[in-house]
Amino acid sequence: xxxxxxxxxxxxxxxxxxxxxxxxxxxxxxxxxxxxxxxxxxxxxxxxxxxxxxxxxxxxxxxxxxxxxxxxxxxxxxxxxxxxxxxxxxxxxxxxxxxx
Numbered sequence: 001x002x003x004x005x006x007x008x009x010x011x012x013x014x015x016x017x018x019x020x021x022x023x024x025x026x027x028x029x030x031x032x033x034x035x036x037x038x039x040x041x042x043x044x045x046x047x048x049x050x051x052x053x054x055x056x057x058x059x060x061x062x063x064x065x066x067x068x069x070x071x072x073x074x075x076x077x078x079x080x081x082x083x084x085x086x087x088x089x090x091x092x093x094x095x096x097x098x099x100x
Contacts (some may be wrong), residue, residue: 031069052074052089059076075091081100
């Protein structure tokens with residue numbers, strides 16, 4: 001019983017996988033990567049804007065307040081973070097999203 005309480009306390013403090021060696025953990029995906037001009041040209045639609053499909057508001061690329069999923073879909077940072085609290089899949093194509 002004491003061992004279980006100790007493990008739970010350590011997990012509360014350091015996270016649920018604190019005891020797993022780093023080499024066995026999956027690589028964390030970088031959602032903060034920057035978009036290059038070629039990708040930007042592909043993402044823009046007919047009216048030369050990029051909209052977040054979660055909130056339907058235009059993205060301001062210069063503000064760098066966006067996140068890019070592994071499937072190259074782009075969203076507002078707050079929108080995608082909120083979405084990932086509910087579902088760990090892309091709201092556009094349903095591709096599984098890795099842990100941030």
